[in-house]
Amino acid sequence: MSGQKTVTPDAEGLVASITAAKTRGLPPVHLWNPPFCGDLDMRIARDGTWFYQGTPIGRPGLVKLFSSILKREDGKYFLVTPVEKVGITVDDAPFVAIDFEPDGEGEDQNLTFTTHVGDVAVAGPDHPIRVERDPETGEPSPYILIRANLEALIDRKSFYRLVDLCVHEGEWFGVWSGGQFFGVIPSADLP
Secondary structure, rough: OOOOOOOOOHHHHHHHHHHHHOOOOOOOOOHHOOOOEEEEEEEEOOOEEEEHHHEEEOOOHHHOOOOOEEEEEOEEEEEEEEOEEEEEEEEOOOOOEEEEEEEOOOHOOEEEEEEEOEEEEEEEEEOOOEEOOOOOOEEEEEEEEOOEEEEEEEEEHHHHHHOOOOOEEOOOOEEEOEEEEEEEEEEHHHH
C-alpha cells in the first residue's frame, strides 16, 4: 500500500478537529459530509453519560464539545467534522432532558426543556414530544426532539412534572406546548 495513509480515529485528533472547525453556536454538521473513518470506542449510556474506551468522560466541557458535532444518519450516530466522520454507540437517546419550565396555560402553554449538555428547546411542531411504552411492562419512555434528528430522553422527575400538566383532549391524556397537543397516554389506559 505505497503512498496510502491509514486513518485510525482517536478522541484526541477528533477534539483538535472540532476545536478548529467550531464557530459561534453549533457547528453546521448538516452541511458536512466527510468520508467515514471507522468506529470510535465511544458510547452514550441511557442516563446521558459519555464513555470513551469504557471510561466515563468526566469533563462536562468535553462532553458538550462532542455533543455539538453529533449527527444521526439512517438510525446510526456519528461524530462529524469537515474532514472526518466516526461512528459511536448510543444506548437510547443521545441527550437527557433534565428539566423544563412551563410558561402560560392550556393551549397557550410553552414548555422549555434543557438538556444535560445545555441545549434548550421549546416543545412544539419543531420539537415534538413523544412517549414510547414498553410492550411488556407498559413503562413509558418520553422523548423530545432537540435538534436535527437528535432526541433527548425526558428524565423521570421532569416526566412526573409533565404528567401533572396533562389534560384530557379527545381520547388522549397529554400536554399542550407551542400550540400543539402531545398525547402521553390514551385516556382509556389510565387507571
